[in-house]
Amino acid sequence: MDINNTIVITDPIAGSGLAASQDIGIGDVIIQLSSPYLLIVEKEALENVCSFCLIEASSVDIPLKRCSACRVPRYCSSGCQKKDWTVVHQKECPILKKLPDIPPTPVRALMQLLLRHQHGTSLDPRWAGLESHVADMKKDRKRWDEIVLQAQAAVGFSKSPQDRIEVTIQVLCRMITNAFRATLADDSPVGLCFEPILALANHSCSPNAVVVFDGRSVALRALDSIKKGEQVFISYITAMEDRTSRQRDLKQRYFFDCQCEKCREDETSI
Numbered sequence: 001m002d003i004n005n006t007i008v009i010t011d012p013i014a015g016s017g018l019a020a021s022q023d024i025g026i027g028d029v030i031i032q033l034s035s036p037y038l039l040i041v042e043k044e045a046l047e048n049v050c051s052f053c054l055i056e057a058s059s060v061d062i063p064l065k066r067c068s069a070c071r072v073p074r075y076c077s078s079g080c081q082k083k084d085w086t087v088v089h090q091k092e093c094p095i096l097k098k099l100p101d102i103p104p105t106p107v108r109a110l111m112q113l114l115l116r117h118q119h120g121t122s123l124d125p126r127w128a129g130l131e132s133h134v135a136d137m138k139k140d141r142k143r144w145d146e147i148v149l150q151a152q153a154a155v156g157f158s159k160s161p162q163d164r165i166e167v168t169i170q171v172l173c174r175m176i177t178n179a180f181r182a183t184l185a186d187d188s189p190v191g192l193c194f195e196p197i198l199a200l201a202n203h204s205c206s207p208n209a210v211v212v213f214d215g216r217s218v219a220l221r222a223l224d225s226i227k228k229g230e231q232v233f234i235s236y237i238t239a240m241e242d243r244t245s246r247q248r249d250l251k252q253r254y255f256f257d258c259q260c261e262k263c264r265e266d267e268t269s270i
Helices: 078-098 105-116 134-138 141-157 162-178 243-254 261-269
Strands: 006-011 015-020 029-033 038-041 180-183 189-194 209-214 217-222 231-234
Touching: 006 231, 015 231, 038 105, 078 105, 105 141, 105 162, 105 189, 134 141, 134 162, 141 162, 162 189, 180 209, 209 231, 243 261
Parallel strands: none
Antiparallel strands: 006 015, 029 217, 038 189, 180 189, 209 217
């Protein structure tokens, strides 16, 4: 059962954010989703992880079996294969079968989104309020050229109309900015997860919540007690680094100067 104990708020500095809709204790679930909007196993992990439930091959008694048609995703059971087929693979399978190589993970993710929205001119409206940082990304010419090429590849492979390239670029930029790395129990990354409601959580170098994966399920759990109405924060980076490193990473990857309490305290102690 999905759980959402948050409300969307407007933060004077960060824009949209999440606040607790009730008092939440340490370790309690703030948000829980049995199947996020987009969850895709990254290219490097395809051989070792079930493409539906994300179980690791080493933790099951039988080897993962490939899709017999395209030979890209692998599954731990026929049940997982059937579920993934229903979600999206029935549409991407004929495309992957014709390609000489497995596309990069961002391209596959975009393909899946385009294939799920073949009959619309835009994608999920919940994406509209998320920051894309298009203007900032354009400043890095090499990075921007790669983004455009990936969007063009996704549109071409999925046989989407060429007039969807611009919206696809916008979506890719939103994914780069707002997606999470899906991880195993040992915290090793195995995939890409995008869920609009989780993406609304703002950053703090001293977070009161953390995103946790359990197979295909993803949850936002409290690290501290959170009172009703208080904002929920996660860390976008490794919060154990020093202030200079944290500020640099956030500026390079997310284009903002962190003004959280920890950064202000660290600045005064320098």
